[in-house]
Amino acid sequence: MKNLKLITLFMLFVLASCGSVRVNADYDKKVDFTQYKTYAYLKASIDKVEISDLDKKRILRSIDEAMTTKGFSKSENPDMLISIFTRENERIDVYNNNTWGMGFGWGWGWNPYWGMGMNSAYTTQEGTLFIDIFDGRSKEMIWQGEGSGYLTKNTDKKDARIKEFVDKILEQYPPIKK
Template sequence: MKQLLILVIPLLIMSACGPTLKVSSDVDKQANFNAYQTFALYNPAGEQSPLSQLNRNRINNAIVAAMIAKGYTQSQDTTTADLLVNPVTIAKPGQNVTAYTNYYGYGGFYRPYFWGGGMGMASSNTTFTVDKYIDGSLIIDVVDRVRRQLLWQGVGNSQIDGPVKDPDIKIPEAVNKIMASLPRRM
């Protein structure tokens, strides 16, 4: 039993420390979502995405499933659908810089002072660590097709430090988390 705990606890800690998806959303409080019945996927920017075609398909399929679960019906025609749903992906390089200063070997917490109120001459050693990552965002816009007015927007943001493991599971989970606040059609 002890050996099992020794193996399981580090795995739980490592999985808890992975990058998390930060989600935010905004809605037009005046919009009556019950007035809308159909939706179509729409991408006015075209296929200019940092994602592979496979991942774009996973995102689109997850959006369709989430919209259907919310009570909307998919239309293939963007000229007649009530709502246009526009997924946009953004990926840009980012970095975290961490500085650690070691004063007299005591660590960064203690600072050497001379007696008598004056500050002593400290020999310090500062180390900088730079961690590079990709800052990835998925923005999902839901637009009234006739009025061309944004009704709802959901944004998911995460630090990406490698390929997504299990994209067939992780991508739909992320889309569902982003679209959780989209008003349901009654």
């Protein structure tokens, strides 16, 4: 019964951690981000991303929504250029739930067994989305955001999951200087 409670608690923790997107951002500390008002995409760079065209559209639509919400607009002559990059890997988590010891076992008498337990392995697809922002004139990178989390193949949930990735990453842009 104790093992069942531990397994249940662990599974709840795993499911909760799968739902979140872990984010990180880095930027050029010498850049004045208040000067940027317009953006466009680096088409040549985005064309090289090795994901389906449908997923690219989902990502770019989500970026457009987030940037518009922040007050930025698309332009033919942009202040900044946006590029994306993705990476996918398989995450395998193995859990060993052994219990060791000697003592009284089931029913009457002595239990001579040294350990009983279960090994559990869980495999999930984990993806990382990078959003890179470059200065439109100098073409130098000024900001990079990264988000990692589990992926879904369920097409009904893809839009929401990709939007979650993009929104969490772009929460970090523009950076707040301290």
